[in-house]
Every structure is written in C-alpha cells, then in structure tokens.
Amino acid sequence: MKPDQLLYPAPAGLYCPSGDFYVDPMRPVARALITHGHSDHARAGHGAVLATRETLDIMAIRHGPDFCGTAQPVEFGETIDLSGTRVSFHPAGHVLGSAQIAIAADGTRFCVSGDYKRSPDPTCAPYEPVACDVFITEATFGLPVFHHPDPKGEIGKLLTSLKQFPERSHLIGAYSLGKAQRVIRLLRDCGYDRPVYIHGSLSKLCDYYVSRGIDLGDLRPATLEKGDRTDFAGAVVVGPPSAFGERWARRFPEPLVAFASGWMMVRQRAKQGGVELPLVISDHCDWPELTETIRDLAPAEVWVTHGREEALVRWCELAGIPARPLHLVGYEDEGD
Amino acid sequence: MKAFAALLDRLVLTPSRNGKLKLLADYFRDTPDPDRGYGLAAIAGTLDLKSVKPALLRDLVLERMDEVLFRYSYDYVGDLAETIALVWDQERKERIDDDRQPRLSAVVTRMNALGRTEVRGAVRDLLDRLDPSARFAFIKLATGALRIGVSARLAKQALADFSGRDITEIETLWHGLEPPYEALFAWLEGRAERPVLATPAIFHSVMLANPVGEGDLDGLDPADFAAEWKWDGIRVQLSAAGSTRRLYSRSGDDISAAFPDIVEAMTFQGVIDGELLVGGTARSNSATRTFSDLQQRLNRKTVNARMLEDYPAFVRAYDILFDAEADVRPENFVTRRSRLAELVEAAPHDRFDLSPLVPFSSWGELERLRADPPDPVIEGVMIKRLDSAYQAGRLKGPWFKWKRDPYNVDAVLMYAQRGHGKRSSYYSDFTFGVWAQGPEDGPEGDMLVPVGKAYFGFTDAELEVLDRFVRNNTVERFGPVRAVRAEPEFGFVVEVAFEGINRSTRHKSGVAMRFPRIARLREDKLPRDADRLETLMALVEAKEAG
Numbered sequence A: 001m002k003p004d005q006l007l008y009p010a011p012a013g014l015y016c017p018s019g020d021f022y023v024d025p026m027r028p029v030a031r032a033l034i035t036h037g038h039s040d041h042a043r044a045g046h047g048a049v050l051a052t053r054e055t056l057d058i059m060a061i062r063h064g065p066d067f068c069g070t071a072q073p074v075e076f077g078e079t080i081d082l083s084g085t086r087v088s089f090h091p092a093g094h095v096l097g098s099a100q101i102a103i104a105a106d107g108t109r110f111c112v113s114g115d116y117k118r119s120p121d122p123t124c125a126p127y128e129p130v131a132c133d134v135f136i137t138e139a140t141f142g143l144p145v146f147h148h149p150d151p152k153g154e155i156g157k158l159l160t161s162l163k164q165f166p167e168r169s170h171l172i173g174a175y176s177l178g179k180a181q182r183v184i185r186l187l188r189d190c191g192y193d194r195p196v197y198i199h200g201s202l203s204k205l206c207d208y209y210v211s212r213g214i215d216l217g218d219l220r221p222a223t224l225e226k227g228d229r230t231d232f233a234g235a236v237v238v239g240p241p242s243a244f245g246e247r248w249a250r251r252f253p254e255p256l257v258a259f260a261s262g263w264m265m266v267r268q269r270a271k272q273g274g275v276e277l278p279l280v281i282s283d284h285c286d287w288p289e290l291t292e293t294i295r296d297l298a299p300a301e302v303w304v305t306h307g308r309e310e311a312l313v314r315w316c317e318l319a320g321i322p323a324r325p326l327h328l329v330g331y332e333d334e335g336d
Numbered sequence B: 001m002k003a004f005a006a007l008l009d010r011l012v013l014t015p016s017r018n019g020k021l022k023l024l025a026d027y028f029r030d031t032p033d034p035d036r037g038y039g040l041a042a043i044a045g046t047l048d049l050k051s052v053k054p055a056l057l058r059d060l061v062l063e064r065m066d067e068v069l070f071r072y073s074y075d076y077v078g079d080l081a082e083t084i085a086l087v088w089d090q091e092r093k094e095r096i097d098d099d100r101q102p103r104l105s106a107v108v109t110r111m112n113a114l115g116r117t118e119v120r121g122a123v124r125d126l127l128d129r130l131d132p133s134a135r136f137a138f139i140k141l142a143t144g145a146l147r148i149g150v151s152a153r154l155a156k157q158a159l160a161d162f163s164g165r166d167i168t169e170i171e172t173l174w175h176g177l178e179p180p181y182e183a184l185f186a187w188l189e190g191r192a193e194r195p196v197l198a199t200p201a202i203f204h205s206v207m208l209a210n211p212v213g214e215g216d217l218d219g220l221d222p223a224d225f226a227a228e229w230k231w232d233g234i235r236v237q238l239s240a241a242g243s244t245r246r247l248y249s250r251s252g253d254d255i256s257a258a259f260p261d262i263v264e265a266m267t268f269q270g271v272i273d274g275e276l277l278v279g280g281t282a283r284s285n286s287a288t289r290t291f292s293d294l295q296q297r298l299n300r301k302t303v304n305a306r307m308l309e310d311y312p313a314f315v316r317a318y319d320i321l322f323d324a325e326a327d328v329r330p331e332n333f334v335t336r337r338s339r340l341a342e343l344v345e346a347a348p349h350d351r352f353d354l355s356p357l358v359p360f361s362s363w364g365e366l367e368r369l370r371a372d373p374p375d376p377v378i379e380g381v382m383i384k385r386l387d388s389a390y391q392a393g394r395l396k397g398p399w400f401k402w403k404r405d406p407y408n409v410d411a412v413l414m415y416a417q418r419g420h421g422k423r424s425s426y427y428s429d430f431t432f433g434v435w436a437q438g439p440e441d442g443p444e445g446d447m448l449v450p451v452g453k454a455y456f457g458f459t460d461a462e463l464e465v466l467d468r469f470v471r472n473n474t475v476e477r478f479g480p481v482r483a484v485r486a487e488p489e490f491g492f493v494v495e496v497a498f499e500g501i502n503r504s505t506r507h508k509s510g511v512a513m514r515f516p517r518i519a520r521l522r523e524d525k526l527p528r529d530a531d532r533l534e535t536l537m538a539l540v541e542a543k544e545a546g
C-alpha cells in the first residue's frame, strides 16, 4: 500500500479512509483524533473524539462540556483498533496532554507529531520518539535562524529587569494554554516566590494545571480596583498578548511589556510588537530539534504540515530524505 | 561581550530616556574594566575597530551552509548582520557558556592586531565562539552599523548618573581621553584623582548660544551682558601645546592641513575660540571678506600658494579656554576676555584680532545695531553674560545669538529627488527638516520634522557636493525620492534662507516657508547643531505679534 492511501490531506484536514477518521480537522467531522488542546487543532463540534484525558478536559474547559458527541480518553502507549487501523498516542512534549498519533495498517506506520518540542518542560510529559515510515512534522520554527536558548536564561533576564525597574509592573504576554503555565512554573523554578498576577482568561486553565499536580505557587487575579495601582509596582502580571492592547493593560504603573514566544528570536518581530523585553521561550522545536528528530527517526519519508515548510523540505532534500510540504491551511498555532 | 550584547539588546527596545539611562548606568557599574570602557566607546562613537566588509561575512556563512537555506533565512529576517548571527550555528545545538565567550576587550584587541590576511580566519573563529546575541553585536560593531538610538551625550549623562559627578566635568575631559577610559572610570568611582590630560592640544567641546526668542530678554538687565558682532565665517577652536598646534572646526574635525597660514601663526600656548574668516584683520586695517570667499578655502585636504595669497585666512578671537596650561573656563567672561586680549596682542597681527565689543545701554539700542551693522560680513550680535563661565553645550541663559536676518535657519537634509531638464541626472530637489520634540522626553526624543523644500540657491559646484552626499548616504527609496542619513551625529546641514513664514495646517510641522532656498552648505556643522522647530514657531509668533 502506498503511504498516501493510508493517510492524505483532504479539505477538512488529514484523513485516514481505512479507519474513517481525521487528525486535528479544521471543520466538524464524524470522527476526530486530536493531538492537543490548542484551538487550531482542537475545534468543537465533532461527532466522536479520541484524545488524551488532559486534552479532552482542556477542550471541555475551552468549549464547554458539549464540545462533541462522544469523547473517548486514551492512555499514552495504548493501542486502539479502528476497523483494522491501529492507532496509539505518544507524548509530544508541547503542552499538557499533547500527543503524537501513530497510525498503522498493512505494514505502513505514520507518526503525526502535531506540535512538539524536545527541550525539557516541567508542565507536560516529555517527547518520546516514535519509529515510523512516514513522519509528519510541523515546521513552525523551521528556519536555521531559530535557536531557542535555555528558558531559564530568559527568565533570568526578566528577574534582572525586575531588579533594575522595581517601580514598573512587568506584563508578560503568554498564550493562555501551555505557555502561561510554563512561564509561571519556570519563574518558580528560578526562585521567584512572590505572587504572580494573572489575567482572568488564564484562571481556569491555571487551575486545571494545578489540579494535575503542576504547582504554580501563589496566583492572584490581576484586577485593578480603584486606587491600588501602586500594588502592582514591580509585580509580575501574566496575560494573553491580545489583552495588552486593551485598557486593562494601560492601567498598570509604567507597564513594561515582555512577550514569551519563539518569535522573539528575531529583533524586528519584537520591535514591531512594541515589546520591551523579549523572552525567547517556545513550545515548539527549534531548527536543531527539528533536524535532530528527523535524523533520529530516519523515516522513509517526511511530510511537513505547517509553518516554514520550504526550508525544512530543502534540508531533507540535502540530507537525502524524501520530503514534501502538505500546505495544510488553518494551523496558526496559538501557542508559538 | 555578553554584558555588552545584552545591553544593546535592551537599549534598542527601550523607548524611554530614563530607561536607557538606567540600563547604561547599571552596565557601567557592573561591568569590569577594560570592557565597560570599550562598551562606552562603542556607544559614544569613539571605538576604533578594524572593519569587516559585509561581503566577507556573507562568504564566511556560505562556506558552511546551503545558499538556498541562507536565502530563506535572510528573506525572513531582513537584516544581514542579524541573519548571520542567527544562522551561524545551523543544526549545532550546544550552547555557548556565558563565561567562556571572549570578552569585549579581547575582541577589540584581537581584531586590531590582525594583519590583512588574518582577518578572515579570526572573524570566523570569533563568530564560532560567541553566542547569537554577542555575534550580532560583534557584526554590527565590525561593520560600523551600530545604531541604537543612544547619543554620546546620553552615555555621558549615564556616567554622571552612575558616579554622581556633574556631566560638564565629564564633557570637559572627554576629548582628551581614549578608550578604554580606565582613568575616567577610576576617577568616577572615587578611586583616583581627576585624570590629567596628556596634551591640552585636544579639542574641547564648544559653548553654544541659543537664539533670542520672544520675551527672552525681558527682565534681563543689559548691564549684566556684553555684546559682540556675530561674524559670518566658521566657528573654530585653536589648540597649541608645546610644538603641537591644531585647528578644529566646531564639531571637532581637525582642519589644520587646509590652513597652514593660521597654524604657522599660532605662536601662543593655550586654547582659544574664534571665527575663521578670509581677508585682513582689523589690526592690519583691511576688510573682512565674505563667506563665499572663505568657502574657497574650506573642504580642502591641502592648499596651494596661490590660494594662500588670494584668500588669506585669519581668526577673530572670541574666547579663551586654556591660557597656556591653565584651564580658565571656570573664570568669568570679563577675566577671560582680558587674558584673551593679551594673548591676541602678542600674536601675529595679520592672522589674529580680537572680536570687538559692541557698547549698548538698552536692548532697544542693541536691536537697532543688530538690524544695521557696520560691516556686511556681520550676521547679527552675540550676547554674553559677564559672569558666565565657558561651559560646553547649548545652555539656556548665559549666551544668546541674535541674527540680523531672522529668516535664516540651519536645517538638515532629509530627502532628495532628481531634478528636471538639465538637472535630471542630479538629486537637486531637497526636503530639509529641523529638530522637534518627539513623543519621548529629553534630547533623545528629538526627531527631525520636514519644514520645507528647496531646489535652488546653490551653485553647480555645491550641487555636485549635495548630489554625492545623497548617492552615498541613501537609507531608503520611495519611488523617485531618496531618504538620506540624518542623525544627530551624521548628516548634512544646510543654511536655508526664506522670504517669510506662516502657520500651516497642511504641513506636519505646522509652519510653511515662503521661497526657501539653500543659501549655504554647512559642512562645518553636525545635524545636532541645526535649528529647532521652536525657533521657527517663534518667528511666526513674532510676525503675528508685530
């Protein structure tokens, strides 16, 4: 069987005809396998959904309890047979509950990695390599320019700035699922034990992380009552980047805007976003991790789903590995 | 290199002046010698580093990586230095330890010791041993493209903040010191005496005057001030110590080579301030000639005997900074002037005279004198407080300038466009601007705002100069229009004359000039010396009031 008879890109997303399911479909389908809870991968309205316990919980938190017809949790490593097609979920190291999905039938095995990273992250299970014939990878940071530094070093920059500018509130832009909790956990690991103030839109997900055993320390709502501006001098406030253009952000004393994202590697991106303190902290693979993963797995073929496809395909070509871009539209990861 | 790179990364993204000052002061406090001194030099524009061509860097990166991948990366990042800094490691994963990276001082020393054939290997090795952020800083330094929106003045203010010393004290020493400024830091930290300058024949920052604005003289007692004519030459500083003699323009360029007649006549010891003119001195009873005669002598590397004879130069002395070795800047104007008179008296009478004082008893009387001066080469009057010390910079209060023709400003070239007809091969339509307060506070927040366009007034020879400047200093193109470099420390200053000025809602600056023309190229001035929008607004208000 040719690989693209087992799995191919259809208008709604990657489709497996023998098992009659989609992976991370962009629109409602009868049966969906979901890699992780980021909104561009985990949409509401499917019939049956198969995902990890955490991913299902996160979908329920974000879309409400009726986000799909039936939800079936799956353990890491457990094999499920769908009309003769065997599927299993494996840790992707991206955010809490994130999984790669292995799909096998007639002697061919795919690994759909979803979003993944290989650097350590105390808020989720670490990435595990999955042997496969066809490796489907993202390429969000698929350019040789991307080298994510040690995240503790980045948190160090934040702590230095807090010392230098104790009168300014430090507003950290971090996507609400995964990045925000990772930044808070990193702060704690670097010895920061003062309260961290969070934007209202983060509270449910932070509570959920805590309920799954990830200690985030003293979290408090970042709400400004009349006259207490000064309470936030020198405070760390975490919120989604979208909230920073709003009045909410302008009410903090002398706000210093930091942004935790892999995009902060490029100075112009930071400058355009009005970011004063870029923190290069990413939940995706950087270029060395992407290329290392492909070398380690040594698949017969590589498919690139989203991101900087052309550069990674070029790299595979130079390494003698057949590769093609899938040009899947619709994945603009909220968590980069 | 790590600390310096981290500082640069923060400075470029920090908009507020106070934030920048804090970052700089902390860097000076926390970074050891000699690294901080080289960092200071890099920021203040005094660092001497062997330069590296972008083409070499490109070559080096392509030795190690696929050209297609490099192109994808460059297209994405958009800046060559940053692209190279980021792609250099490619798939290499191990991070470079902060404390194992070469220090800034080691990088500078190593680069400057290299022979021609060694540059390639050394740059490759340094790029290997620096992390991406330090690599970026190194490439920017070595290609001379470091632009971080921090002036030398702000760096000196940060030194003042970190040490508690007065900035004028630092300014005083500045031109006599060299990177890595260890003696300066030792003094700033109270570990050593104030550094003694090796030779006083260095350039000292000059004292500048503010234009008289509406109401500025109200309430000031004329008896507290002296007035002198403002002569239409170029402001110079003459330094003589031992056998070393130097003639500097007001921005500190050494122009001695073009004026051997002056240098030869510097028989005194010390540092004086004056106007460089062409013609004869008052002491030799001959006329002062016009600025266009002086221009024959400017911007030359050397000068021939014929030139010296046809366009003899002399200096009309205004002030004295050092009397032999004694620093007399703290003394008052009257005391300094008597020292100056003595010095000029002893100097060759055909090359030096003393700028005469203009007696007056009321501001009204001085205004009449200003409007109708006795010599056509006078462009106004200078007003100086009798008790004022000689202080570098443009302080408000001690000195004023009051020009004869108010419709005359120094502006900075901002944009140029090709002309029409016989001028179509030249950039001959110019947009110029003056300084205005931007959204940020303090002098760092200053920005240029365009105030007019001119396409005549200059000679063909001047057009050649302007055109060459535009071609060599284009930073951006918008169709037929080129934007040129216009920064406080680098750019082209022109004197713009105009027939009138009005308020305008159509212009972003809020003013519109009538018939502006480029009266003169001011290559002796730096853009930071150009006029401010407030000066133009004052002209408008004066006109409306009158």
Ligand SMILES: [Zn+2]
Pocket (backbone or CB within 6 Å): A036, A038, A094, A115, A333, A334, A335
């Ligand atoms: Zn994701």
